[in-house]
Amino acid sequence: MDKVLRIDMGAAGGPKATLEPVGEYAGLGGRGLTSFIVAKEVDPLCHPLSAANKLVIAPGLLTGSSASPSGRLSVGCKSPLTGGIKESNAGGQAAQALARLGYLAVIIEGQPAGDDLWKITIDAKGVGFSVDNSLRMLGNYDTVEKLRKVHGDKVAYMTIGQAGELKLGAASIACTDRELRPTRHCGRGGVGAVMGSKKVKAIIVDEAGTTLRGPRDPVKFKAAVKTFNEGLQKHAVTGQGLPAFGTNVLTNVLNEAGAYPTFNFRQGRFEGASKISGEAQAELETSRGGLATHACHRGCIIQCSGIFNDADGKYVTKQPEYETVWSHGGNCGIADLDVIAKLDRMDDDFGVDTIELGVAIGVAMEAGVIPFGDAAGALRLLGEVGAGTPLGRVLGSGAGVTGKVFGVERVPVVKNQAMPAYDPRGVQGIGVTYATSTQGADHTAGYAIATNILKVGGFVDPLQTEGQVELSRNLQIATAAVDSTGMCLFIAFAVLDQPETFQALVDLLNAFYGLSLTGDDVAALGKKILSTERAFNARAGFTAADDRLPRFFEQEKLAPHEVTFKVTGEALDQLFNW
Numbered sequence: 001m002d003k004v005l006r007i008d009m010g011a012a013g014g015p016k017a018t019l020e021p022v023g024e025y026a027g028l029g030g031r032g033l034t035s036f037i038v039a040k041e042v043d044p045l046c047h048p049l050s051a052a053n054k055l056v057i058a059p060g061l062l063t064g065s066s067a068s069p070s071g072r073l074s075v076g077c078k079s080p081l082t083g084g085i086k087e088s089n090a091g092g093q094a095a096q097a098l099a100r101l102g103y104l105a106v107i108i109e110g111q112p113a114g115d116d117l118w119k120i121t122i123d124a125k126g127v128g129f130s131v132d133n134s135l136r137m138l139g140n141y142d143t144v145e146k147l148r149k150v151h152g153d154k155v156a157y158m159t160i161g162q163a164g165e166l167k168l169g170a171a172s173i174a175c176t177d178r179e180l181r182p183t184r185h186c187g188r189g190g191v192g193a194v195m196g197s198k199k200v201k202a203i204i205v206d207e208a209g210t211t212l213r214g215p216r217d218p219v220k221f222k223a224a225v226k227t228f229n230e231g232l233q234k235h236a237v238t239g240q241g242l243p244a245f246g247t248n249v250l251t252n253v254l255n256e257a258g259a260y261p262t263f264n265f266r267q268g269r270f271e272g273a274s275k276i277s278g279e280a281q282a283e284l285e286t287s288r289g290g291l292a293t294h295a296c297h298r299g300c301i302i303q304c305s306g307i308f309n310d311a312d313g314k315y316v317t318k319q320p321e322y323e324t325v326w327s328h329g330g331n332c333g334i335a336d337l338d339v340i341a342k343l344d345r346m347d348d349d350f351g352v353d354t355i356e357l358g359v360a361i362g363v364a365m366e367a368g369v370i371p372f373g374d375a376a377g378a379l380r381l382l383g384e385v386g387a388g389t390p391l392g393r394v395l396g397s398g399a400g401v402t403g404k405v406f407g408v409e410r411v412p413v414v415k416n417q418a419m420p421a422y423d424p425r426g427v428q429g430i431g432v433t434y435a436t437s438t439q440g441a442d443h444t445a446g447y448a449i450a451t452n453i454l455k456v457g458g459f460v461d462p463l464q465t466e467g468q469v470e471l472s473r474n475l476q477i478a479t480a481a482v483d484s485t486g487m488c489l490f491i492a493f494a495v496l497d498q499p500e501t502f503q504a505l506v507d508l509l510n511a512f513y514g515l516s517l518t519g520d521d522v523a524a525l526g527k528k529i530l531s532t533e534r535a536f537n538a539r540a541g542f543t544a545a546d547d548r549l550p551r552f553f554e555q556e557k558l559a560p561h562e563v564t565f566k567v568t569g570e571a572l573d574q575l576f577n578w
C-alpha cells in the first residue's frame, strides 16, 4: 500500500479527491493509523458531527495479503457517542478491496453544502462521486440491493442506514460480506453518524484488476502463514469452539460463571440461557438449512460466522454474535432465538450497534417503558429507530441518553458507551478494561475474559482484585497492536496461549515488510497507540473521573457470587503507568 486518499466533501464545486504519499504514516495500519491521523488532524474539542471531524478508514498492515484472517477494516473519528477518540473495526470485504487498490487510508473530511446524499466509488481507475437521493432513508439491505443493480456483485459496499442519516449516537457503518449482505458493522461509538454528517450514504470499492498484496520475502511469508494457520487450527477456541458454535459458544460459559448480565445487569445468571446458547443456535441453524460455520470475509480460516434462517428456511440474518444474543436476549429477559435474529436483522438494516441498542432497550425496560421479557415490545421499540420517531431517536442515541430521558439511575455505560455481555462484578478484569479503555466500555479493548474465564494465557481469579490491572494493561497493549495488523482479534486466543503462534504473527509482519521486529517492538507499538488515544481524550476534556464504572457496580451485589466491583480508583489510575 503506498498512498493515502483524502476526500474533501466540502470542497468548492463538489467533493474532491486527492492522493497523498504515505509520508509519516509509513509502517502504520488499522487502528494505529486511524488513531494517529485523528489525533493529529482532528481538533479534540470539535463537535463530532461538524465539518471539523474526520472519518478515517484504514485496512490493516497485513490486509489484502494471503495471511488469514487479516481482512478487518478500522474506522476512526471523534466519537459522537463518547466524545473521545474512536476506532471501530469490522470484517466483510471492503478492507481487502481497499488494500489491494493500494490505499493505506481514506480520510473523509469537510461537509457538503445542501442536503444531497452522495455515493463515492473507488476503483483501479480512481475515485468518483455522484448524488443519489433515491437512497434516502433506506435501510442497509435495500440500499445495497439498489446499488447492486448499478455497480454489480463484484464489489464491496460500505453503507449507512437510517440511523447514520439521522446522525444517531449508536449509528454504525455496514460492510458487505462475501454474499453482499450488509452484516459486518463498524458498530461502536457512532461512526455511522459521522459518515452521515458528511452526507455519504455509500462507498463502493471495486478491486477489479488488482491482485493479492505481495510480501517482501515470499518464502519466509509463506512459512509464517503455514505456522500461523496451524496454530489457529490446533487451538481449541479458534480451531473448534468458534468454527462450530460461533461467538455465542460463550453464553453457557458466562452463565455458568455467574457473570452473564441479566435484566439490565441485575443478576449474573439467566434462566433461559440454554435456549439461546451457541449450541442451541448452531443446531437450529443447520436444521433450517442455514450455516453454523461461515467466513465473514474471504480467506478467514476460523469462520466463526454463520447464517440464520427462519422456520421456512428463508434467510433472516447472519448468525447473531454472542454480544447480540446477550444484549437483546438475556439482558432484556428474552429467550427466543427467532426474536433475537429479527432484532439483529433490524439493527443491521437500520445501521445501529447491537450492543448499544440492546442495552438501551434494557434501560427502557428498567424504566418501565415495556416489561423485561416483552419480545413484541422490543421489536416495536427497535422499529421506532428505523422510523426515526422521537422515541426511536432517543433509543438510537444509546443507553446513556435513554437513561437520562427516562430518569434511570442504573445505566451500564462508561464514557457514555454501553457495556457488553460480561458483568464487571463477575469478571473483575473486564471491569478494569471497561473503566479505563480509551474507547469507552469495550470488551474487545482488552479481553480479560480470556484469562479470567477461559484460562487462556494463564489464569487470574475473576472474582478477586489481584492481578486485574496488570492483566487488562497487557491485553490492552496487545490489542492495540493486533488491531493495527488487520487481523481479527479472535486470533488472540491462539497467540496468547501458543508462543510459536505469536512468533508466527511477528514473522508475518517481518516477512511482509522486510523488517526485524521483536515481540517488544509490537508491545511498544501498542503502548504508543494507547498513549496517543489517551492524549487525545485528555485534550477533549477526559479526566480520571471518566475512568470509572457507574457507582451501582460498587454498591449492588451480583448474584450468584454476591460480589461487587472491588478494584479501586487508585488501582485503575495505574493502568497506563508503564
Ligand code: SF4
Pocket: 069, 091, 294, 295, 296, 297, 300, 301, 302, 303, 304, 305, 488, 489, 490
Ligand atoms: S473469525 Fe469470525 S469475525 Fe473474525 S474474520 Fe473470521 S469470520 Fe470474521
